[in-house]
Amino acid sequence: MSAVAISSGGNEGELAFALAKDARRERWVMLALTIPGIFVVAGVLLSPVGWLIWQSLVDEGGHLTLHHYLTLFTEPKRLSYLLNTFLLSAEVTTICSLLAYPLAFALTTLSERLRKLCMFFVVVPLLTSVLVRTYAWLIILGRRGIVNNVLTNLGVINEPLDLVYNYFCTVLGMVHVMMPMMVLPLFAAMKSIDGDLARAASSLGATPSAAFRDVFLPLTLPGLFAGATLVFVLSLGYYVTPSILGGGKVIVWAIFLEQTVSFNTQWGPAAAAGLLLLAATVSALILARVVVGVKAHQPTL
Amino acid sequence: MSRDTEYISRWHRAWLYVLLSALLAFLAAPIFVVIPVSFSNTSTLQFPPQALSLQWYDRLFSSARWASSAYNSLLAAVLTVCFTIPFGTMAAYGLNSIRSRAGKLISASLMLPLVVPLILIAIGLYFLYARLGLINTMTGLVAAHTMYTLPLAITLIAAGFKRFDQNQEMVARSLGANRFKAFLTVTLPQVKFSILSACFLTFIASFDEVVIALFVSGGPNATLPRQMFNQLRNSIDPTIAAISTLLIALALMVFAAMQLLKSHEA
Numbered sequence: 001m002s003a004v005a006i007s008s009g010g011n012e013g014e015l016a017f018a019l020a021k022d023a024r025r026e027r028w029v030m031l032a033l034t035i036p037g038i039f040v041v042a043g044v045l046l047s048p049v050g051w052l053i054w055q056s057l058v059d060e061g062g063h064l065t066l067h068h069y070l071t072l073f074t075e076p077k078r079l080s081y082l083l084n085t086f087l088l089s090a091e092v093t094t095i096c097s098l099l100a101y102p103l104a105f106a107l108t109t110l111s112e113r114l115r116k117l118c119m120f121f122v123v124v125p126l127l128t129s130v131l132v133r134t135y136a137w138l139i140i141l142g143r144r145g146i147v148n149n150v151l152t153n154l155g156v157i158n159e160p161l162d163l164v165y166n167y168f169c170t171v172l173g174m175v176h177v178m179m180p181m182m183v184l185p186l187f188a189a190m191k192s193i194d195g196d197l198a199r200a201a202s203s204l205g206a207t208p209s210a211a212f213r214d215v216f217l218p219l220t221l222p223g224l225f226a227g228a229t230l231v232f233v234l235s236l237g238y239y240v241t242p243s244i245l246g247g248g249k250v251i252v253w254a255i256f257l258e259q260t261v262s263f264n265t266q267w268g269p270a271a272a273a274g275l276l277l278l279a280a281t282v283s284a285l286i287l288a289r290v291v292v293g294v295k296a297h298q299p300t301l
Numbered sequence: 302m303s304r305d306t307e308y309i310s311r312w313h314r315a316w317l318y319v320l321l322s323a324l325l326a327f328l329a330a331p332i333f334v335v336i337p338v339s340f341s342n343t344s345t346l347q348f349p350p351q352a353l354s355l356q357w358y359d360r361l362f363s364s365a366r367w368a369s370s371a372y373n374s375l376l377a378a379v380l381t382v383c384f385t386i387p388f389g390t391m392a393a394y395g396l397n398s399i400r401s402r403a404g405k406l407i408s409a410s411l412m413l414p415l416v417v418p419l420i421l422i423a424i425g426l427y428f429l430y431a432r433l434g435l436i437n438t439m440t441g442l443v444a445a446h447t448m449y450t451l452p453l454a455i456t457l458i459a460a461g462f463k464r465f466d467q468n469q470e471m472v473a474r475s476l477g478a479n480r481f482k483a484f485l486t487v488t489l490p491q492v493k494f495s496i497l498s499a500c501f502l503t504f505i506a507s508f509d510e511v512v513i514a515l516f517v518s519g520g521p522n523a524t525l526p527r528q529m530f531n532q533l534r535n536s537i538d539p540t541i542a543a544i545s546t547l548l549i550a551l552a553l554m555v556f557a558a559m560q561l562l563k564s565h566e567a
Contacts, residue, residue: 026398033395034407036388037451044448045413048425099324106321109314120556121325127552128331129509131529132545136331138537139338144345146334179328208310237418240511244533254420261424274421281418 049278056271068272078256078273085253086280088167088242089235092174096231097224099175100182107183108190126180134244137173138164165247173241178234182227189223222292229288233281253277332549339542357543367528367544373518374508374525377439381446381507382500388447389454389503390496394484396455397462412452419449419512427516437519445517446507453506454499461495494566501555501562509548 059065072078103122107115125133140146141163148160163169193216201211239254246255253273260270326333339357341350361367396408414422426445427436435441465488473483489496511526518524525544532541 030395033391037392048429052425103324121329129548
């Protein structure tokens with residue numbers, strides 16, 4: 001920019017032209033800086049997904065067909081996997097919301113120092129491998145785990161209970177994995193609320209519960225929806241926790257996908273199933289954006 | 302902040318703190334449970350362990366398979382940082398000064414890895430890599446992890462650029478520094494904490510990534526999470542607890558580093 005301004009003396013039109021050209025070049029340079037990133041996303045994300053789209057639309061003979069998509073809805077077994085996945089995601093999202101809300105709220109009432117200490121327990125799990133967090137539940141709920149030990153010692157039970165490798169354990173494990181991702185946006189939303197508003201409400205005669213319900217809660221809803229959308233969408237495609245804690249009894253969509261590929265190498269059905277998952281994810285994100293104006297984002301710590 | 306919530310009664314407050322402690326304990330459960338079990342002297346997952354021993358760490362460190370998978374994960378994570386951070390910094394810098402529609406489109410497409418389910422990407426890559434001969438190679442894994450960590454790095458670094466006054470770089474350039482030198486000497490020192498935190502998070506995200514690694518890393522190039530995942534489905538002896546303890550230590554180190562960076566930034 002500077003070089004142009006110095007060199008082109010002379011008439012003003014020439015200068016304006018040179019500046020415009022310079023600004024244009026500047027824009028191109030800035031666009032060019034994003035090329036490596038775009039290149040990576042195109043090569044490692046768009047091309048495999050594009051290939052899957054193609055596979056989902058052709059049969060073995062290479063003819064165009066919607067067969068793979070139609071069988072997803074006509075085979076009762078597949079339909080039940082799909083419905084189970086939605087149900088599981090909805091349950092996980094609901095439980096996470098109910099637990100994360102009071103947690104985030106309690107955090108806002110703490111002093112700065114105490115809050116930092118508590119945040120440690122929210123953020124460290126987020127940085128810890130999902131496998132570690134899943135394994136922990138095998139120790140807690142396993143046949144010789146804490147729960148069974150305590151119950152046996154208290155004489156409540158004689159034989160250890162089978163608490164792992166089932167639906168309940170899967171929900172528990174997923175709630176545990178997803179919770180921090182709900183707490184962080186909620187906490188951010190709550191912290192930005194002017195505390196004077198609720199105090200004003202109570203000084204004007206509102207009961208604590210009315211002040212909470214009519215003033216505080218509505219202001220925190222965007223944060224709640226942002227967290228809920230994120231958790232729901234991540235749960236829809238979640239693989240690790242259900243496949244370890246479900247013990248083969250909980251077949252979610254991602255497990256069904258993996259099995260279709262690794263046992264039968266059926267690319268068409270697997271591709272169609274995967275794209276249905278993508279469509280569900282994108283619809284949920286768009287819905288959240290249109291209906292409640294929420295932009296769901298991965299928390300960035 | 303605490304004075305802003307006087308309208309909550311004392312009893313409610315007491316309940317709230319009981320609930321808070323319970324929920325924090327729930328979140329931190331793995332830390333409380335996995336670490337003691339890793340020092341257990343029996344092969345069953347007994348909690349609390351009856352006696353302490355270091356046998357699982359001994360077994361872990363003497364196993365060639367665990368050592369090689371740990372090495373692979375480390376290498377993959379370091380290489381991923383080497384690609385993600387420069388690419389992410391360039392993209393964040395570029396996008397910071399583009400206000401056009403094209404800029405929005407580019408920025409949205411760079412965030413795609415957060416939107417597309419990981420399992421779908423992994424399956425697509427499994428096939429694509431098989432065709433290209435990239436399956437079970439470090440190249441393939443690092444490419445995939447670069448894609449996976451890019452949105453995170455861009456978001457963090459972009460936040461750094463947003464706080465930086467762009468005019469400072471213009472001043473440096475008008476005083477004779479070329480663009481690159483102006484960036485290195487004026488801009489970079491002011492966003493270095495954002496870039497460093499992006500480095501740490503990229504590293505740990507790649508190191509702990511499971512789903513893509515399950516499909517595209519294997520054989521001699523299997524990563525630690527892949528090895529762990531397979532082991533978890535077969536036997537769950539305390540060797541896993543020993544690795545888990547080391548992974549928790551890694552998470553704690555990253556957390557400490559991030560806190561340190563945050564305090565520098567402020």
